[in-house]
Amino acid sequence: MFCPKLTKLKALILLWRIALVAVLTLGSHYPGLAEERDAFYIDRLLGRGINITDAFELGDDGVCGVPFKAEYFQVIKDAGFDSVRIPVRWSTHAKLDPDYEIDPAFLRRVDWAVDQALTHDLAVVINVQNYDEVFKDPIGHLPRLIGIWKQIALHFRDRPDTLLSEL
Numbered sequence: 058m059f060c061p062k063l064t065k066l067k068a069l070i071l072l073w074r075i076a077l078v079a080v081l082t083l084g085s086h087y088p089g090l091a092e093e094r095d096a097f098y099i100d101r102l103l104g105r106g107i108n109i110t111d112a113f114e115l116g117d118d119g120v121c122g123v124p125f126k127a128e129y130f131q132v133i134k135d136a137g138f139d140s141v142r143i144p145v146r147w148s149t150h151a152k153l154d155p156d157y158e159i160d161p162a163f164l165r166r167v168d169w170a171v172d173q174a175l176t177h178d179l180a181v182v183i184n185v186q187n188y189d190e191v192f193k194d195p196i197g198h199l200p201r202l203i204g205i206w207k208q209i210a211l212h213f214r215d216r217p218d219t220l221l222s223e224l
Contacts, residue, residue, distance in 0.1 A: 094218065102180050102219065104139030113145040113167060114186040125170050130177040141174050142223070143167070144186035147205050157204030164212065171213070171220060183209070184223035 112125050133141060150163040167183070174181045185205060191198040206222075213220055 099221070102140070103182070103221075104180075105137060106140035106142060106180075106182070107133055107138045108142045108144070109170075110144060112170070113143065125173070127173055130173045130179065134177045134179060138179065140180035140182065142182040142184075143170055143174070145183055146187045147185050147209065148188040148190065148201075151201070151205050151208075153201070155200070155204070157201050157208070159205065159208050159212075171216070175217060175219060180219040180221065182221045182223050183213075185209075 109125075109129075130141075145167055147159055150160040152158045171181050171183065185202070188198070188202065188205075191202055209222065213222075
């Protein structure tokens with residue numbers, strides 16, 4: 058059990074450390090990856106990037122009037138961008154019970170966007186966006202946060218190394 062004197066800040070720091078360890082552990086099936094992908098490699102890979110916002114991060118349905126269209130990715134590439142960041146509010150689409158299953162239909166929509174970006178030779182960054190509940194109760198939401206990240210990591214583990222996750 059956690060110490061009752063644990064401050065919210067310390068709890069939040071502990072939460073992110075545990076989540077980071079969990080996600081990095083899931084990625085350990087790529088031997089030698091750390092040596093090949095240092096910060097400079099990632100910086101070159103991402104190059105000039107653009108944030109595609111409001112498609113998967115706001116509202117309960119994940120759509121806030123900004124639909125993704127396949128042609129957007131070609132326009133992004135033609136404009137000289139090398140990468141896209143796709144913020145995703147997974148918490149709205151994950152169950153609350155201990156399997157924390159992400160809605161398969163929502164996951165297919167995110168897959169489509171990731172595939173479009175990769176098809177257009179764009180590096181992709183996805184994250185867990187706007188999981189506001191974790192800031193109100195970090196310890197209580199830790200199992201769910203780890204459960205969501207575990208699903209994301211396992212789902213995307215066979216994708217090219219041009220798909221990155223942001224913590």
